[in-house]
Amino acid sequence: MSLLEVADITVGVKHNPQTLLREVGLTVEPGEIMGLVGESGSGKTMSSLAIMGLLPAGIEMRKGNVTLEGRDLVDPETGEVSRTASEMTMIFQHPRDALNPTMRVGRQIARVLEINQDLPRSEARNTAVDTLRHVGIPGAARVARAYPHQLSGGMCQRVMIAMALACKPRILIADEPTTALDVTIQAQIFDLIKDLVAETGCGVLFITHDLGAIAEMCDRVTVMYGGQVMETGTLREVFTNPQHPYTKYLFDSVEREVDPRVVEEDVNFALMGCRFGHRCPSAFEACGEFPPLYEVAEAHRSSCFLHRKEESIGAP
């Protein structure tokens, strides 16, 4: 049994039959960093919001299972995920926007401690400073008295991580945590996240568009496009032996010499069947149906009819 198991998450706009996420599934093991990678509009952030039960108004979860350590987190009445901060917490791309601008950061962390660990106020304050020190903030006592606007982006992200840590979560969801930061600061934050995982044994769902960051950070990776899981497997399997046409295309686009005269269209998705169908160089008529995930190697699955065993059916 995995620490976090997500299956069949389907999400759409209310009063509209189209889906934004289609049967998205993934697992995270204890002490593992699972990467979720895709281009803009791939549904990676929407997936994390669905898992956290933070879908915006007007968006509904139509079906799906989210289980943490075997416990079902989906509320049968609302159909949405309900979880506590000690089960799952999240850090965001713009940490300063996620912090309360009118409250000192130490107080914000202390509040989390008071609520989640029932610490008395004075003890919470001291623990908050300790937590800040723990995430590598020099002069933690001074920073605890600062407001978010007085801190740099990298410092705010450390504060967010400290706050997440204060909840002692089983799962940490990091949504593009370093995209807004400089590379040297990014390297610091990456180190910090890895240290914390090694130390607490929590699982991390690490969301990014940067394949390099995935290679640095993750044990396993899930590739998304158009709200559909395209491929999932161990880092080495997916990076050295990509199976899905979209994954190959994505990797190619980084290194390959491309024809600059071919003009990029908007990122758009096929309405029926495989979401990559209308752009896929190897699409055939079976792709009008939604492809399931096929096992292509050990711990490596890909959602493409090319992997179907009965090769005779319509493959070009």
Next chain:
Amino acid sequence: MTSPDPDRDFVAPEMSEEAIRLPLWRRKPLLVVGAIILGLYALLAIVGPFFVDDPRVTDPANFYQAPSGDNLFGTDKFGRDVFARAVHAARLDITVGVAIAVSAMVIGSAIGVVSGYFGGWVDEILMRFTDVVLAFPGFVLALILVAAIGNSTMNVVIAVTVAYIPYFIRLTRAQVLAERELEYVDGAKLAGNRPWRVAFRHVLPNSMGPSFVQAALVAGWAILTVAGLAFLGVGIRPPTAEWGVMVAEGAPDIITGQWWTALFPGGMIVAAAMAFQFIGDDLGAETL
């Protein structure tokens, strides 16, 4: 990205933006209601006067007739047909309301873009000026101006326009301050645009969105203001067929039981002002 290959067997249809959008009446119901009401008014104002009698013709024998098939809205104390007068007034009031809103918008936005884009002492002076003007409610300011310049219909339009110009100056200026930081402004400079041309050809058109919303609201307010001035006897004068004039003339009749002389024009003022308000509110609201 790869374009679809025509030789391929299968090309799936693409997801279009239209496919996931709700129809207009679901997204902005007030806008649709307001537009329908306004459309009816426009029709009334344009073709109505050709089908009804002269609004000034008196018929002393038929005074204070209650609404009936002959006189839909009844007649007033001079025997004038209230419906004919209300229809003619619709042409005047809607025209005046829209004219005020449009002129205030054009003048106010032009001043606002100069103030916001160039800044400096021009901006300082203009802002202090709008501070002073905005300290008065629009109605009171219009009242003072009409008292100063006289109450011909044209003067009323000018006075009310001036009262609403500062709203557009402020609004456009605020928009321009945000807009001028965007990269296309630098792009326009590099394309050889001189400062005035950058301001009016590039920044202004992109800053007008909120002003159009404001103009819809102001058109409604202007109708109320013009009617209100007439009601107080300082605006458009009798015997002009104008809703405010009609309400002013009909108000005393309510006590003696002739409710129709004031109620119908009053209702038309309210409906017209509401239609503009609906449109403005829904245009301004960001909804899915």
Next chain:
Amino acid sequence: MALLEVRDLHKTFGHGHNAVPAVRGVDLTIDHGETLGLVGESGCGKTTLGRVVVGLQEATGGEIIFDGEPLDGRLARAEYRRRVQMVFQHPAQSLNRRMKIVTTLSEPLRLLKVADPDEIDARIDEVLQLVGLGPIYRPRRPRQLSGGQQQRVAIARALMPNPDLVVLDEPTSSLDQSVRGRIIALLRSIQRERDVAYLFISHDLSTVRRIADRVAVMYLGRIVEMAPTEEIFEDPQHPYTKALLSAVPTMDLDHRAQRIILEGETPSPTDLPTGCSFQDRCSLVHDRCRVEQPLLESLPDGRMAECFAVTA
């Protein structure tokens, strides 16, 4: 002779106690048809330097010499505007959203008087062709285009007056990975065809590596190292360059470079230490760095670095 020569350029915003020195004495040259990559982290002054070079901002000190002539006086400005253009970071923002593409593209031709009125249409089609867009894009508006297409139009606008130098300020940063590669390839093919020089500003080192002939690394308003691209990536000299390069995540699973994690954060430009601005994060720091500002000096192999430990 170099196309562009920048000598001891300074740009300070504000006055007195609030003065923020964004560029603090930069020297660089760009040759005809060459690409100089300018890399650095946020706040290092690279964008300000680009804006000063293109003339959107006035320098507070130093000289810009273009094609052998110092930049001053009105006449020189008009000429300069034709010959130096810029592409911005956010394609959706950098085009006037109410203008048709054809209007946006015709403006530089009409206003800078580089083409006769009857030539304009042909010139627009020619440049649209060059950036990979057909004439069908002429009547469209920016919101009808994808991000990559918008950036192509922005590149086309910059190319309209047939410039000798284009400043590219993070032109691919807000684009998806797959689109990024195409825009870089496009810029290179344009350079081959038109012999235009680029000042390519970016925080993304892997992108710079794919397009630049030489790279200049900026830290807190000064260039700390400048060298041909491959040399800087293969064998960086300045301790900051080393740390910066080692921090870039790579997709290579087998050859993991040893990370150098820098301590702390970039100091505030309003409160710089005396001496080298990198001293508090540097592993090679010694006493001299704390009192004296090192200068960009040539190494024996012709590369340049601004560090006592390297140039000594």
